Amino acid sequence: xxxxxxxxxxxxxxRVAQFRxxxxxxxxxxxxxxxxxPLRLMNGVYLQLHAYMLRVAIPYGTLNSRxxxxxxxxxxxxxxxxxHFTTRQNIQFNWPALSEIPDALADLASVEMxxxxxxxxxxxxxxxxxxxxxxxxxxxxxxxxxxxxxxxSSVHPEFSYLPRKFKIAVTGAERDRAAIQVHDIxxxxxxxxxxxTGFAVYVGGGxxxxxxxxKKIRDFLPEEDLLSYTTAIVRVxxxxxxxxxxxxxxxxxxxxxxxAEELARQVEVEFAELKNTELxxxxxxxxxxxxxxxxxxxxxxxxGWANLAQWKKADSDFARWVHQNVQPHKHPxxxxxxxxxxxxxxxxxxATDEQMEAVADIAEEYAFDEIRVSHEQNLILPHVALADxxxxxRALVATxxxxxxxxxxxxxxxxxxxxxxxxxxxxxIPVAQEISNRFASAxxxxxxxxxxxxISGCINACGHHHVGHIxxxxxxxxxxxxxxxxxxxxxxxxxxxxxxxxxxxEPEKVTDAIEVIVDTYLGLRLDQSENFxxxxxxxxxQPFKHALYGNAAAAA
Amino acid sequence: xxxxxxxxxxxxxxxxxWLDAAGTWNTSLQEAFVARHKEAVEALEATGKQAFADNKVxxxxxxxxxxxxxxxxxxxxxxxxxxxxxxxxYAAGYAGLNATRSVVx
Ligand code: HEM
Ligand code: SF4
Numbered sequence: 001x002x003x004x005x006x007x008x009x010x011x012x013x014x015r016v017a018q019f020r021x022x023x024x025x026x027x028x029x030x031x032x033x034x035x036x037x038p039l040r041l042m043n044g045v046y047l048q049l050h051a052y053m054l055r056v057a058i059p060y061g062t063l064n065s066r067x068x069x070x071x072x073x074x075x076x077x078x079x080x081x082x083x084h085f086t087t088r089q090n091i092q093f094n095w096p097a098l099s100e101i102p103d104a105l106a107d108l109a110s111v112e113m114x115x116x117x118x119x120x121x122x123x124x125x126x127x128x129x130x131x132x133x134x135x136x137x138x139x140x141x142x143x144x145x146x147x148x149x150x151x152x153s154s155v156h157p158e159f160s161y162l163p164r165k166f167k168i169a170v171t172g173a174e175r176d177r178a179a180i181q182v183h184d185i186x187x188x189x190x191x192x193x194x195x196x197t198g199f200a201v202y203v204g205g206g207x208x209x210x211x212x213x214x215k216k217i218r219d220f221l222p223e224e225d226l227l228s229y230t231t232a233i234v235r236v237x238x239x240x241x242x243x244x245x246x247x248x249x250x251x252x253x254x255x256x257x258x259x260a261e262e263l264a265r266q267v268e269v270e271f272a273e274l275k276n277t278e279l280x281x282x283x284x285x286x287x288x289x290x291x292x293x294x295x296x297x298x299x300x301x302x303x304g305w306a307n308l309a310q311w312k313k314a315d316s317d318f319a320r321w322v323h324q325n326v327q328p329h330k331h332p333x334x335x336x337x338x339x340x341x342x343x344x345x346x347x348x349x350x351a352t353d354e355q356m357e358a359v360a361d362i363a364e365e366y367a368f369d370e371i372r373v374s375h376e377q378n379l380i381l382p383h384v385a386l387a388d389x390x391x392x393x394r395a396l397v398a399t400x401x402x403x404x405x406x407x408x409x410x411x412x413x414x415x416x417x418x419x420x421x422x423x424x425x426x427x428x429i430p431v432a433q434e435i436s437n438r439f440a441s442a443x444x445x446x447x448x449x450x451x452x453x454x455i456s457g458c459i460n461a462c463g464h465h466h467v468g469h470i471x472x473x474x475x476x477x478x479x480x481x482x483x484x485x486x487x488x489x490x491x492x493x494x495x496x497x498x499x500x501x502x503x504x505x506e507p508e509k510v511t512d513a514i515e516v517i518v519d520t521y522l523g524l525r526l527d528q529s530e531n532f533x534x535x536x537x538x539x540x541x542q543p544f545k546h547a548l549y550g551n552a553a554a555a556a
Numbered sequence: 557x558x559x560x561x562x563x564x565x566x567x568x569x570x571x572x573x574w575l576d577a578a579g580t581w582n583t584s585l586q587e588a589f590v591a592r593h594k595e596a597v598e599a600l601e602a603t604g605k606q607a608f609a610d611n612k613v614x615x616x617x618x619x620x621x622x623x624x625x626x627x628x629x630x631x632x633x634x635x636x637x638x639x640x641x642x643x644x645x646y647a648a649g650y651a652g653l654n655a656t657r658s659v660v661x
Contacts (some may be wrong), residue, residue: 027568029611047615049638052570082646094646097569347644418634419642427637429644479632 001062001370002147002292004112011155012109015116019043020102027099044115045101048420054078054093054101055118056108060128060146060170061089061373065360068371070111072356078104083356085341085349087413087464088167089127089373090118094420116154121162123153123234127169129177130374133295134336134382136328140197142172142189144290145226148281152227159234163241164249166234167206179375179491181205181214182467184251185233190220198222203233203263204255207461211497212252215260217267223286225271228279232270236263296368296383301333304386311390318393320442321404326389335386337367338406339379339396344440345433348414349377351401358399366392375464376452377413378406409451409518410436413464417457417474418481424457426474426481427507431455434511439518448518450531454489467491469533470517471498472510483510487517487544488536501541502549513548520547558620561588561628562600563638564613572638573613575603581613585628585639590621 004012022039025031031039040046044055056071063071071091075083078100079093086092096104108114117124126146133141149168153159159166169183180186186202199221205214221229233251240258242248255263312319326335339359341349351359359379363371366388372380379401384392396402405411412435415421417428432455439445454468458475465471471486482504489498505513518532520543525535536544562575563585573581574588582588591597597618604616620631630636637643 026611032611033608033614047565047570049634050570050572050641051565080646099568347646350646418637419644419646424634426633427643429642433644476633481633 001064002059002289008112009109012112012114012116013106015043015114016102016105016109019105023098023102038120040098041119042116043101043105044118045096045098046119046422048094048416048422049418050420051095052098052101053420054096054104054115055086056091056093056113056115057118057125058089058091058113058373059150060126060132060143061130061375062132062143063371063373064369065364065371067111067113068356068360068363070107070113072353072360074104074107075353075356077107082350082352084347084416085351085373085377085379087375087377087415087462088125089130089375090125091373092416094416121164121166122160123149123156123162123166123168126150126153127167127178127183127375129171129173130372130376130380131177131327131336131382132172132372133293134329134334135173135175135177136330137175138173138330139191140172140189141290141293141295142170142178142187143293144286145187145189145199145223146170147289147292148226148286149230152230159238162234162238163243164246164251166237166251168230174493176491176493176495177374179464179467179495181493181495182207182211182464182491183214184237185230186214187226192220196222199226201229201233203267204252204260205495206250206252207464207466208250209247209459209461210250210252211461211466212256213495213497214252215255217260217264224281224283225275226281228274228277229267229271231274231279232267235270236266240266295330296370298331298334298383298385301385301387304333304389308386308389317404318390320446321393321402322389324404324408325406326384329383333386335384335389337381337384337389337392338374339381339401340403340405340411341378341401342405342411342436343400343403344405344410345437347429348412348432351379355399355401358395359401362392362395376411378411404442405445407450407452408445409439409448409453410445411452412436413452413454413468415456415463417455417463421457423460424474425459425476426457426483428455428457428463428472428474431472431474431483431507431510435514438511438515447528448522448532449528450533451518452490453514464491465489466497467495468498469536470514475504477504481507483507485510485513485517485548487541488533490533496537499541502545516547517544520544557593557597558631559622560591560597560600560618561585561621561630562591562604562616562618563588563635564604564607564616567611567614570614574639575600575607579603581607585621585630588621588628590623590628591618 172189188200201218202214367381414428414432418424456463467489486498576582
């Protein structure tokens with residue numbers, strides 16, 4: 001993975017020192033809240049319902065064991081013993097004292113981590129496919145490009161005060177696991193007919209109160225033009241984005257109002273100016289960054305095949321876990337392991353300090369010291385020999401992290417919602433927990449198959465509900481919580497925004513409603529190979545409306 | 557008039573607090589001073605403004621409460637959760653809210 005150079009170290013340490021001084025002046029009363037608030041936000045510190053919240057960046061979701069242990073240490077020392085992994089591949093701590101945050105940031109800096117640009121109207125943490133560098137279906141590793149973008153965008157003077165926040169995601173495979181079409185810029189890394197590397201460029205996607213699917217404005221952008229073209233896009237946005245209205249300030253609105261074609265034309269004009277400047281990426285630079293992401297030396301471990309067969313036969317729980325949570329690696333003797341942070345009835349995305357330590361130990365011993373955070377709020381061990389799966393599974397069982405539900409109905413994404421979030425209208429976590437408990441049976445989950453439920457506690461859509469196969473949005477109605485259900489959303493290479501199915505459900509009725517939807521699907525699918533999303537796309541909303549609301553609604 | 561209390565988050569650690577009758581910021585809603593008429597509410601507002609200006613607390617608000625069997629209960633769910641803590645057992649040993657009595661339901 002990328003290692004800080006001297007400049008990076010000095011820069012991050014300076015920022016910690018600067019923030020320490022700002023916090024001291026705030027606590028002494030020298031700085032008023034109005035002056036301090038933007039400063040704390042620039043360092044990832046929010047104020048939530050119960051306490052401050054610290055959001056720490058995990059660039060493209062990649063961590064080593066040392067870093068994960070540091071996150072455990074932060075949870076233990078400055079928080080209440082846990083952290084929340086988010087849909088943006090970051091981690092949030094829910095209880096740090098402002099007076100101690102500078103110390104926490106200094107500790108993080110010692111392992112090359114920080115909280116810079118995790119808030120504010122700047123270019124945020126660049127996200128990438130969590131299986132990057134390992135997936136069997138990958139064309140090229142997206143992380144070197146994500147790292148190049150990270151370096152370019154870090155404290156970029158021109159882009160530190162954009163009309164609104166700006167999110168970039170990169171995938172290196174046809175199968176999009178980074179939800180690039182719901183980002184401000186989505187980059188699909190690919191090769192052209194001549195074998196050259198470049199990107200399909202999508203712009204103007206987003207969730208929030210106005211969900212939009214990004215428009216493709218370039219089929220193939222040569223890799224050397226990555227920064228000049230991205231700069232051109234952000235420059236056009238910076239000039240013309242709607243600064244007059246916070247709710248219309250994202251680039252998606254600009255793309256929508258301007259039209260993708262006209263916007264692409266404006267970008268091309270800027271790009272022509274920038275193309276042959278110092279923003280052009282020399283091959284040597286790309287190679288240099290890429291070398292940081294060289295895959296580990298994977299020895300042949302062919303014995304794993306026989307071992308695996310034997311272990312599976314001996315232990316059906318293990319077999320189920322392998323089937324659900326291990327996916328094919330580029331190397332046939334290896335797999336990619338999803339460590340589910342969705343125990344039945346648990347809090348999606350939360351991990352205790354002990355669990356983080358345990359995963360760090362496992363990664364160090366068996367998985368080349370590498371851990372990823374997925375936007376689905378799970379952890380990933382990207383390189384694992386099949387021959388090591390059994391001991392890894394035992395270690396995960398011991399720490400309560402061996403739930404075999406990756407991609408199933410209990411692998412629910414949920415934002416913090418009204419249990420923590422100052423912007424929330426309704427709770428998300430208890431809803432996720434109740435659904436998880438209702439569908440706890442492993443056999444039932446397997447029967448239902450792939451089904452993504454995503455829950456947000458307000459229209460900001462941090463829980464990705466717009467792209468859930470089943471999405472739940474918490475709203476407040478007459479002082480009570482109510483959950484609106486959307487169906488048919490998807491955040492992959494065939495992105496779609498879910499459709500509102502009808503009136504919302506009270507907290508005590510929402511799990512029943514989910515069950516009705518699931519049973520309706522089971523009743524109408526062609527066979528087990530037709531998953532929920534495919535079935536929904538085939539039959540549309542009517543059968544589900546009918547099942548939920550009866551004939552009158554279905555006819556409407 | 558709806559009963560009201562004054563709430564905020566402590567500057568130094570962000571923890572939710574309520575103004576009590578002794579004029580101190582208390583971590584328990586149940587200790588809060590309840591304003592039952594206009595003048596008392598105005599006094600709360602003035603105290604809140606001053607505490608904010610003195611850099612003791614942030615996010616100062618007057619919120620509606622009702623008293624049920626001697627227990628203060630904010631009218632809005634958001635404020636009930638602020639008072640009771642997350643409604644979920646988030647860490648080993650966490651008992652949730654006030655452990656013995658729920659103010660959320
Ligand atoms: C202090 C807590 C949080 C606050 C104040 C917050 C605020 C917001 C706001 C205001 C938006 C809407 C932006 C827009 O539409 O322009 C948003 C979107 C989003 N947030 Fe959060 N959020 C919080 C926590 C989280 C968490 C925990 C996650 C991940 C689980 C997350 C991930 C996202 C994502 C993925 C989006 C939608 C993508 C987009 O920007 O279009 N946020 N957030
Ligand atoms: S979706 Fe709303 S409730 Fe959930 S974390 Fe985002 S801002 Fe908070």
